[in-house]
Amino acid sequence: MTTSPTPNFTVRAVLWDMDGTLMDSQPFWDEAFIHHCQALGGDPRPELVAQMTGASIRQARELIAATGATRSWDDPATQEVFEAIAHDVEASVNAAPPLLPGALRITSALSEVGLAQGIVSASPRRIVENVASALGDVFAVLVTGDDGVGAKPDPLPYATAVERLDLRPQDCVVVEDSPTGAASARGNGIHVVQIGATKHFPADPGLVVVPDLASITPHLLLWADR
Incomplete structure (x- = not known):
């Protein structure tokens, strides 16, 4: 584990990845993907299901077509299948939001000290909301898969969040769990706190690793108070 150092700037905003960071809805996506693709005669092979993790809306549609359930990613039927999948996920999230331990506590604590916060996710807006x-x-800003700003690792999703907050990249910290998300943030020069055991980019001093959300809280509160 890498201990997070004190940065040489004052944090004014924390931008959160959503799935795998604040919550874990991936089992809902996987189950719905398998169900709806099989219902149309598709073959959702394990390697295709695995690629649903972190997939953008476009990528999810490509995976639906790859199962053989529809003809192509831009087939209207593919969009219908994706909407059915997203509807099932939304219902599951609404029934029992799969928040990760500590998510509510840390976002509430950061709000209480006046830090702006945002979510940057490839998920549809209604699920993010x-x-x-x-x-x-x-959260002051939500950047979602419906916003047409590209998908991580493209830098644009996080650049959009920074712009909407009227801040600079150096005013922000991103909390991520995936290499694609970390690359998106670092592409803007934003410092990243990565949840996990192994640092995605070992030589990058702008990315530090903590094991879980509880380990992040003291650092973010300290940085905000400098």
Whole structure:
């Protein structure tokens, strides 16, 4: 584990990845993907299901077509299947938001000290809004898969969040769990706190590793108070 050092700037905003960081809805996506593709005669092979993790809307549609359930990613039927999958996920999230331990506590604590927060996710907006509501609506900006700003590792999703907050990249910290998300943030020069055991980019001093959300809280509160 890499201990997070004190940065040479004052953090004004924390930008959160959603799935795998604040919550874990991936089992819902996988189950719905398998169900709806099989219902149309598709073969959702394990390697295709695995690629649903972190997939953008476009990528998810490509995976639906790859199962053989529809003809192509831009087939109207593919969009219908994706909407059915997203509807099932939304219902599951609404019934029991799968928040990760400590997510509500840390987002509430950061809000109390006046830090701006945002969510940057490839998920559809309605699902992101439901998660934001479960976390107390403390987020000033939501960048979603419906916003047409590309998909991680493209830098644009995080660049969009920074712009909407009217801040600079150096004013922000991103919390991520995936290499694609970390690359998106670092492409803007934003410092990243990565949840996990192994540092995605070992030589990058702008990325530090903590094991879980509870380990992040003291650092973020300290950085905000400098």
